Amino acid sequence: MLSVSAFRRVVRASAIYDVLMIAPFTTPWTFLLLREHLNALNVSLGGLPLPVFGPFHLLISSLFGSVVMVWSVLRMLDPQPRFGRYDAAARYMFSTWMAWALLVTGQPVLWLFLVPELAWGLAQSLPLRRSEDARGGHARESLLR
Structure with missing residues (x-):
């Protein structure tokens, strides 16, 4: 069990990780640079070359990157436990789709994201220690407060 302050540090650390990882996804130009590196890495890990991205694919990756960037900055500036819980849920959803893509394509580079x-999902799912001054013996921060 984590204290609320320790949990807030986990939430902030996951947000910093996301900012660093997602920054190249936020514009079509930076994503194209990243894609070349991901392609080379995937091939060196024994995978096939990644598919060519057209303008529509770049739009989707940039929209995804932009939304995640805003969400990450929010968690960096205000690392509330409830944001960590929501982020854990999002990470489990992302992991599900990554696992599906891994099963369908077998591309080894997906392991580096999955x-x-x-x-981070597991870390933000850890229980919080009960607060001494919490009313009724419940943790100060609930899932949705």
Whole structure:
């Protein structure tokens, strides 16, 4: 069990990780640079070359990157436990789709995204220690407060 202050540090750390990882996804130009590196890494891990991205794919990746960037900055500036719980749920959803893509494509580069997603999801799912001054013996921060 984590104290609320320790949990807030986990939420902030996951947000910092996301900012660093997602920044290249926020514009079509930066994503194209990242895609070349991901392609080379995937091939060096034994995978096939990644598919070519057209303008529509770049739009989707940039929209995804932009939304995650805003969400990450919010969690960095205000690392509330409830934001960590919501982020854990989002990470489990992302992990599900990554696992599906891994099963369908077998592309090894997906492991580099899937493992940290699951780890951050688990870290933000840990129970909070009961607060001494909480009313009724419940943790100060609930899932949705």
